[in-house]
Amino acid sequence: MNFKHKYVFLLPGLIVLIGILIFPIIFTVRLSLSGWNSFNPGLDFIGLKNYIRLFTDDPRFWQSFFRLSFLAITTVFLQYIIGFALAHMVWKDIKFKRFFRVLFLIPMMTTPVIMTVIWRTFFHESLGPLNDFLSIFGVQPPWLSSPGLAKVSIIVVEVWQWTSFMFLLMLAGLLSLPKEPFLAAAVDGASPFKKFIYVTFPLMAPISIGAIIIRLIEASKIMDTVFVLTSGGPGTSTETSSFFIFIKGLREFQMGYAATASFTYLIIMIISLTIIVKVLTKVLMRE
Amino acid sequence: MSLMLNHISFKPTEEYHLNDISLRFDSGKMYTILGRTLSGKTTLLKTIAGLQTPDSGSINFEDTDFLSIPVWKRNVAMVYQQFINYPHLNVRDNVAFPLKQRKMDANLIEKEVQEAMEKVGLIGFESRKIQELSGGQQQRVALARSLAKKAKILLLDEPLVNLDYKLREGLREEFKKLFNVSDESNSILIYASTDPLEAMQLNGDIIVIDEGKILQTGTAKDVFENPATAKVAEITNDPAMNINKCFIQDNSLIMNDSVQIQIPDELKSIPNGKYLVGIRATDIYLDDQGFAFDVEISEISGSETFLHLRNNNLKCVATIEEVKTYNTNEVVKINFDKSKIYLFEESGDLRHSPYQQ
Numbered sequence: 287m288n289f290k291h292k293y294v295f296l297l298p299g300l301i302v303l304i305g306i307l308i309f310p311i312i313f314t315v316r317l318s319l320s321g322w323n324s325f326n327p328g329l330d331f332i333g334l335k336n337y338i339r340l341f342t343d344d345p346r347f348w349q350s351f352f353r354l355s356f357l358a359i360t361t362v363f364l365q366y367i368i369g370f371a372l373a374h375m376v377w378k379d380i381k382f383k384r385f386f387r388v389l390f391l392i393p394m395m396t397t398p399v400i401m402t403v404i405w406r407t408f409f410h411e412s413l414g415p416l417n418d419f420l421s422i423f424g425v426q427p428p429w430l431s432s433p434g435l436a437k438v439s440i441i442v443v444e445v446w447q448w449t450s451f452m453f454l455l456m457l458a459g460l461l462s463l464p465k466e467p468f469l470a471a472a473v474d475g476a477s478p479f480k481k482f483i484y485v486t487f488p489l490m491a492p493i494s495i496g497a498i499i500i501r502l503i504e505a506s507k508i509m510d511t512v513f514v515l516t517s518g519g520p521g522t523s524t525e526t527s528s529f530f531i532f533i534k535g536l537r538e539f540q541m542g543y544a545a546t547a548s549f550t551y552l553i554i555m556i557i558s559l560t561i562i563v564k565v566l567t568k569v570l571m572r573e
Numbered sequence: 574m575s576l577m578l579n580h581i582s583f584k585p586t587e588e589y590h591l592n593d594i595s596l597r598f599d600s601g602k603m604y605t606i607l608g609r610t611l612s613g614k615t616t617l618l619k620t621i622a623g624l625q626t627p628d629s630g631s632i633n634f635e636d637t638d639f640l641s642i643p644v645w646k647r648n649v650a651m652v653y654q655q656f657i658n659y660p661h662l663n664v665r666d667n668v669a670f671p672l673k674q675r676k677m678d679a680n681l682i683e684k685e686v687q688e689a690m691e692k693v694g695l696i697g698f699e700s701r702k703i704q705e706l707s708g709g710q711q712q713r714v715a716l717a718r719s720l721a722k723k724a725k726i727l728l729l730d731e732p733l734v735n736l737d738y739k740l741r742e743g744l745r746e747e748f749k750k751l752f753n754v755s756d757e758s759n760s761i762l763i764y765a766s767t768d769p770l771e772a773m774q775l776n777g778d779i780i781v782i783d784e785g786k787i788l789q790t791g792t793a794k795d796v797f798e799n800p801a802t803a804k805v806a807e808i809t810n811d812p813a814m815n816i817n818k819c820f821i822q823d824n825s826l827i828m829n830d831s832v833q834i835q836i837p838d839e840l841k842s843i844p845n846g847k848y849l850v851g852i853r854a855t856d857i858y859l860d861d862q863g864f865a866f867d868v869e870i871s872e873i874s875g876s877e878t879f880l881h882l883r884n885n886n887l888k889c890v891a892t893i894e895e896v897k898t899y900n901t902n903e904v905v906k907i908n909f910d911k912s913k914i915y916l917f918e919e920s921g922d923l924r925h926s927p928y929q930q
Contacts, residue, residue, distance in 0.1 A: 466657040470715075472644045473622050473651045474671035474722065481645075484670070488661040 317545035324539040336546035346522060347530055347547055351554070354526040357437065358505040361444040366498055368445065369452025374486070377460040387457070394450035402514040405443045406430070409515075433523035436516050440524055443511050448504070452497055459493035460486075491570040499563060506555060527551050574600040574635050576621070576726060576761055581630035583616060583785075590616045591627060592785040600725070603762040603777030605793075607769060609808060613785040614765040615654075618728045621763070622649045634726070645674075650719035651728040654735060656711035658703045658718075664690075665699040667714050671722040689721035692751060709740040720751065729764045733771070745774065769809045773797065781805050798928035802921040803849050812854045812879055815889040816917070819850040826850060826914075829887045832864045837911045840925060848924060851915035854879070857891035863908035871899040882907065 321332045340347055376386045393401070408414050409429035417426045429439050463486070471485045509528040512518060518525035518533070525533075531551065535544030576598040583591040590613050598604055606614050619625040621632065623644030632639035639647065650671070658667050668689055672682045690696055693713040703711060712732060719727055733741045733748075766772050772779055772793065779796045781788045788808075789801040800806035800814075807813040819828045822845050827833045836843075866882035866889075873879075878893040882905065891907055899905065916925040 464660070466653070466655060467659050469624065469653070470651075470657045470659065470718075471670070472624060473649055474718065475645050475674040476670075477645050477674075480674060484673075485659065491661070 314545045314549055317542055318549050320542040320545075322541040322545075323543075327541075332542070336543050337550070339543070340546050340550060346525075347527070349522070350525045350530040351527050351551070353437075353524070354506060354508070354528075357440060357444070357508060357526065358502055361441050361448070362498060362501045362505050364441070364445045365449045365452040365501060366494070369449045369497075370456045370490075370494075372449070372453050373456035373460055374482075377457060390453050391450050393447050394454070396447075398447055399510050399514055401447060402443055402511050405439070405446075406515050409439050430516055431520050433520055436520060436524045440508075440511055440515060443515060444505065444508065447511070448501065451504075452501060455493065455497040455500075456490070459490050459497075463489050488571075495563065495566045495570060498566060499559065502559065502562065503555075574725075574759070576600075576639075577633040578621075579631045579633070581617075581620060581627045581632065583620065583625065583627045589613075589785040591620065594630070594782075594785070594787055596780065596787065596790070598726075598761045598763065600761050601759045603764065603775065604780060605772040605775050605777050606763060606765040606780045606782055607767070607772045607796075607808060608765075608782040609767055612783045614767075614782060615730050616785070617782070618651065618730050618763065618765055621726065622651050622728055623647050648725045649728060650722045650724035650726070652712070652715050652719050652730065652732045654731040656708060656715055656735070658711060658714050660703055663700050663702055664695060664706070664714055667703065668695075668717045668721050671718060685721050685723075686717075689717040692720055693717045693747070709736050709744065712736060712744070716751075724760060726761045726763070729762070731765055731767065734767070745771065749775065769811045772809070779809075781808055783808060799923060799926045800851075800915075801923055803851060803917040803923075804921060806851050806915060806917075810853055812890045812892065814851045814853050814915070815857075816849050816851050817887060817889065818847070820847045821845050829885055832884055832887055834909060834911060837914070839927075840914070840916065843916065843925065847919050849917040849919065849921065851917060852889070852909050853913065854890045854892040856910040856913040857889065857907050858910065859893065859905060860908035861906055863906040865904050865906055868899045868901060868903045868905060870901070873898075880905065 316329065318336055319331055319333065320329045321335070322328060322330075372386075372390050376383050376390070380386070408416055411417060411426065411428050411431065414429070416429070420426060427435055429435050467485050467489065468481065471481045476484060507528055508526055509532065512524055512526055512529050513532075516524045518529050527547075528551075531544050531547045534540050534547060578594055578596045578598075581591050581594045582589065592613075594617065606617060608614050616625060620627050621639075623639075623642070626640065659670060662670065665686060668686045669682050672685055677685075690699070693716050695710070695713050695717055698706065698710065703714065706714065712735075716732065719729075733744055736744065762777070764775060764777070766775075776793055778790065779793055780790045781796060781801075783804055788805045789796055791799075796805065796809055800809060803814075803816045807816060817828055819826055821827070821836065821840075821843060824836055824841060825833050826836050826840075828850065864884060866884045868880055869883050869888075870881040871878055872881075873896050876894070876896060878895065878897055878899070880891045880893060880899060882889050882891060913927050914925075915923070915927070918924050
């Protein structure tokens with residue numbers, strides 16, 4: 287195989303790759319160096335001005351980033367705990383095992399935006415069923431209009447929606463575990479609790495890391511829930527990075543600046559996820 | 574101190590896995606459960622360990638009701654036929670696992686682990702991963718773990734069966750030593766095996782089990798010389814003892830039209846009638862004046878040759894003390910060592926053994 291045009295056959299794949307991945311990234315970088323906005327639509331060159339503005343003069347971006355970190359870590363942590371617990375529950379031989387397995391998967395099969403609309407109705411301050419119920423006890427918390435509770439609401443919806451996914455991965459992991467170590471552990475005097483700590487959990491470490499990383503990446507893109515539930519409010523108290531970029535780019539049409547924020551966000555995510563994988567591997571797999 | 578099994582039965586499906594088993598195990602002694610595959614050996618061991626709950630019956634150990642104690646609180650160690658270890662731990666942590674469950678002092682654990690690993694010859698492998706070990710070494714790890722626990726009851730479920738021949742021989746020798754050591758700790762040792770030779774070598778009390786029922790218990794010598802039934806005789810010999818229908822008439826033992834032998838003096842008191850005759854494969858020898866048999870299969874095993882023979886409807890297996898290839902359907906002439914003939918009633922019960930006084 288040594289003929290001249292063999293690389294031609296790579297073209298279809300290469301064109302798709304360039305079209306949907308490489309070009310947008312390069313274009314974003316170029317865009318971030320321009321002052322493209324609604325008054326001045328065009329790829330002019332303004333150097334690092336946007337970056338200087340982002341790093342020195344925009345606390346809102348950094349606030350939204352730390353808020354995102356908080357939301358992502360909290361929701362994924364809760365999803366992991368609850369998902370693992372549910373998976374562990376239906377892993378054993380219990381009654382109606384199949385029924386529960388399907389039941390726990392239902393949230394994942396629903397459309398996120400529609401479910402969030404339903405949750406918004408559910409959380410509605412004066413008309414929602416939740417506050418209608420809580421009024422029995424004489425409280426009517428402002429679920430979506432207080433900065434603290436709005437974050438809680440978002441966490442609840444995210445956990446509800448995506449625990450299923452964690453459950454699915456953890457159940458698959460549990461079902462693929464070898465049975466023998468559990469036989470040995472029982473005879474070796476491990477109580478059910480210790481069996482979990484010393485056998486189940488370490489054996490599940492690799493799949494746990496995988497599941498947590500997948501969910502962290504997904505959770506970092508959180509946008510639809512925030513958009514529908516609170517629109518970033520009250521004020522900017524539930525605004526996340528992607529929502530901030532969306533506002534800057536598609537509401538205020540500061541395309542150049544939004545590109546700067548996107549690219550910075552991408553770099554930070556790559557670095558922090560790499561660190562997280564390293565740390566998780568060290569902690570969970572004791573390596 | 575003894576472990577008592579009273580009328581244990583376990584019947585998960587139509588068939589009994591354990592059928593009314595009553596046994597007594599004394600501490601400081603070693604027992605071998607001998608039975609074919611699916612005879613209920615593993616089920617019996619799992620029941621003692623607590624991994625399986627019997628349908629009926631009771632187990633008592635040191636005057637406590639064993640069945641009411643969950644498996645992880647029973648002081649039992651078990652080595653399985655498969656090499657079962659913890660894949661996420663290294664060798665040292667594997668051996669230390671049962672000790673760590675007891676919240677023992679770290680120095681003491683280290684000492685016990687070292688001792689156990691020395692016994693099974695694993696020194697130098699402490700920080701290896703389980704997957705990096707060979708099958709024999711993996712089984713040694715499992716063995717070290719069960720020894721380190723110093724359990725009152727040590728259960729070994731065919732621990733050598735999945736190892737290759739040479740390792741098996743080597744480990745079996747070591748087993749004998751190990752068991753002598755653990756004798757001092759006054760534990761009960763129960764070893765399940767399908768191999769009669771292994772059972773005889775280990776030289777403990779033998780419990781013969783088949784289809785979930787106990788057929789005979791006794792010393793190795795006892796079971797070998799005086800098998801209680803024809804079934805026991807088959808299970809406790811490898812190749813299985815040849816059991817064939819026969820009848821005795823006028824001092825001759827008739828197996829079929831052409832194979833008839835004059836019975837020895839000690840059998841002359843036995844009345845005429847139908848019986849089962851049992852002859853060990855090793856008690857059949859080549860003899861030019863003997864009976865003609867066709868060779869069905871011949872297999873060479875070590876320095877011996879097993880001949881599967883047939884004369885009309887009469888089948889038997891003979892062990893020939895030499896390595897020789899026989900062709901299928903070749904005719905060989907054989908004879909039976911008359912002084913080694915067993916007779917069983919038609920029901921299977923032993924009627925006469927050459928070792929009876």
